[in-house]
Amino acid sequence: MKQLLHNLGYFFHEAGIIIRMNLLSHLTSFFSMALIFLILAMVLAGWWAGNYVIAAIKNEAEISAYYAEDMSRDAVLRLAEELQKIAGVKEVLLVSAEDAYKRMEEMLGKEARVLTYFDDNPFSPILEIKIDLAAMEQVLQSVQQTDGIEYVRDNREVLDRLRQLAGAVRFLGYLIITAVGISTLVIISHLIRTGIENNREQINTLLLLGAPDSFIAFPFLLTGLLLSAGGGILAAVLAGYALRYLFARVGEPLPFLPLPPLGGLVLKLAVFIILLSALLGLAGSLSGLHTAKSRS
Amino acid sequence: MIAAKNVSLQYPDGTVALKNINLSVKPGELVYITGPSGSGKTSLLKLLMAMEFPTTGTLEIMGRSYGKGQTGPIRQLRRMLGPVFQDFKLIKGRTALENIMLGMRFLDIPASEMKKNATEALARVGLKKKANTPVENLSWGECQRISIARVLARKPLLILADEPTGNLDRENALNILELLVGCKDEQTAVLITTHATHLIPANQNRIIRLKEGVMEEAEA
Ligand SMILES: Nc1ncnc2c1ncn2[C@@H]1O[C@H](COP(=O)(O)OP(=O)(O)OP(=O)(O)O)[C@@H](O)[C@H]1O
Ligand SMILES: [Mg+2]
Numbered sequence: 001m002k003q004l005l006h007n008l009g010y011f012f013h014e015a016g017i018i019i020r021m022n023l024l025s026h027l028t029s030f031f032s033m034a035l036i037f038l039i040l041a042m043v044l045a046g047w048w049a050g051n052y053v054i055a056a057i058k059n060e061a062e063i064s065a066y067y068a069e070d071m072s073r074d075a076v077l078r079l080a081e082e083l084q085k086i087a088g089v090k091e092v093l094l095v096s097a098e099d100a101y102k103r104m105e106e107m108l109g110k111e112a113r114v115l116t117y118f119d120d121n122p123f124s125p126i127l128e129i130k131i132d133l134a135a136m137e138q139v140l141q142s143v144q145q146t147d148g149i150e151y152v153r154d155n156r157e158v159l160d161r162l163r164q165l166a167g168a169v170r171f172l173g174y175l176i177i178t179a180v181g182i183s184t185l186v187i188i189s190h191l192i193r194t195g196i197e198n199n200r201e202q203i204n205t206l207l208l209l210g211a212p213d214s215f216i217a218f219p220f221l222l223t224g225l226l227l228s229a230g231g232g233i234l235a236a237v238l239a240g241y242a243l244r245y246l247f248a249r250v251g252e253p254l255p256f257l258p259l260p261p262l263g264g265l266v267l268k269l270a271v272f273i274i275l276l277s278a279l280l281g282l283a284g285s286l287s288g289l290h291t292a293k294s295r296s
Numbered sequence: 297m298i299a300a301k302n303v304s305l306q307y308p309d310g311t312v313a314l315k316n317i318n319l320s321v322k323p324g325e326l327v328y329i330t331g332p333s334g335s336g337k338t339s340l341l342k343l344l345m346a347m348e349f350p351t352t353g354t355l356e357i358m359g360r361s362y363g364k365g366q367t368g369p370i371r372q373l374r375r376m377l378g379p380v381f382q383d384f385k386l387i388k389g390r391t392a393l394e395n396i397m398l399g400m401r402f403l404d405i406p407a408s409e410m411k412k413n414a415t416e417a418l419a420r421v422g423l424k425k426k427a428n429t430p431v432e433n434l435s436w437g438e439c440q441r442i443s444i445a446r447v448l449a450r451k452p453l454l455i456l457a458d459e460p461t462g463n464l465d466r467e468n469a470l471n472i473l474e475l476l477v478g479c480k481d482e483q484t485a486v487l488i489t490t491h492a493t494h495l496i497p498a499n500q501n502r503i504i505r506l507k508e509g510v511m512e513e514a515e516a
Contacts, residue, residue, distance in 0.1 A: 003401070003402065006407035007401050010397075010398075010401060017389065201385075202387050202388075204385075205385040205386075205387060206398075207371075207374075208345065208347070208374060208379060208381075208385065209374060209375075209379070209398075209399050209402075210371045210372070210373070210374030210375035210376075210377070210402070210403075211371070211401075211402045212371055212402055213367075215401065215402045
């Protein structure tokens, strides 16, 4: 261990020489790994953001109940009282058509001008019912059966759609993780093997001088690690910029979409990608060393 | 240090390079191995570095014998040795100093002493000003001396120098021999192969003659 530490400078220097000896193929490998890690990062970001959105929507345990628009205000108030009595209902709010319009205006932010295309207020007054998530089913049924309620809208349908989408993204994620894993392993292991073959003479000399395998192998291990983790770092940085751009593009026109905080998402993504790339680099190097050794 | 009993070495292609070698070397001894080209000098050194193994007979180096596949013990043995190769085996693209340090990095030499040892060794072979020159820019004789400096810096227990005077003029050859002989002390033995018998100083050194793999020892 001590030896490893005081030879660290030498090992980095050697790794540099190994990379420079075959600069072009090391560079191409580096950039192709950065690219595949970037693709992985973007899919993961979609996966995680999707999960966040689903969780956020699920927590908004809220249903909207529509009633006949010609109902008198008293009748509506009575209806609200009645709904309040249902077990599992936390709060019932009266949202007038004007309120609904204002809310939409806020949600749309800059894009609110689309609302001016309507001659009349396109919204209906609703009763907004906040409920206990666990009691969703019973509450829905009871509300539907209450006299005066015409139509109930809950967010289950939206949730189901989102879940399907998230499922697809997750599947894509697994597929890409597998692909990234295999290709990184193959690239790194091949690089290490050619590196070792190009350095046969030097390795033989070191063997004759009594160098232990670990000493001989370390610069190669480091090379694989640096290339792969370097690709991972580049991918994480690029993914950070790409996400900032995407969030701005998606978040601005759809301000009501509960996107996860960008900083946290990018950090989590960076840690994951960099760790994964380091791990894959290490594994690829080890496999390259192993096959090179068993061939000689 | 070295105890060979009836050792012979036959290469896989059938060539018998050494026949019935009996040899004992103790710490502090200086032994010259001479003989014409192809007589088995390098083969003997290869046995002593555990690059080859006796076909018959027993060979003990540093108190134990070695067999094919005993990677760990063989590397351990080699870390105690100071080999000077006929073709130097310096590492291209590295400076003289880097080459010398490389021979020490995996030995039990404290980091602080490594550079000091290396610079001292360079000074002893008279190449201090070439410390930062890549070895491919050095002359044959300079490479020869760097490869010896690499050995000196390792402070080995057994120096095995294969033809260290080859291709050198008389003066340089004598300097090299002097350097190697100077490494001999109570713990360190020195083995030198050469066919330049006329360069061997006439004193009480041991001289071993090889002829077609057969050994005869003469006290000089
Ligand atoms: N790897 C090998 N396989 C087969 N035969 C070999 C091998 N190495 C050496 N030999 C043969 O063994 C014999 C002794 O060779 P060796 O290299 O030990 O001679 P040497 O005394 O060192 O010669 P030189 O003075 O030219 O260096 C020679 O006949 C050589 O051809
Ligand atoms: Mg020879």
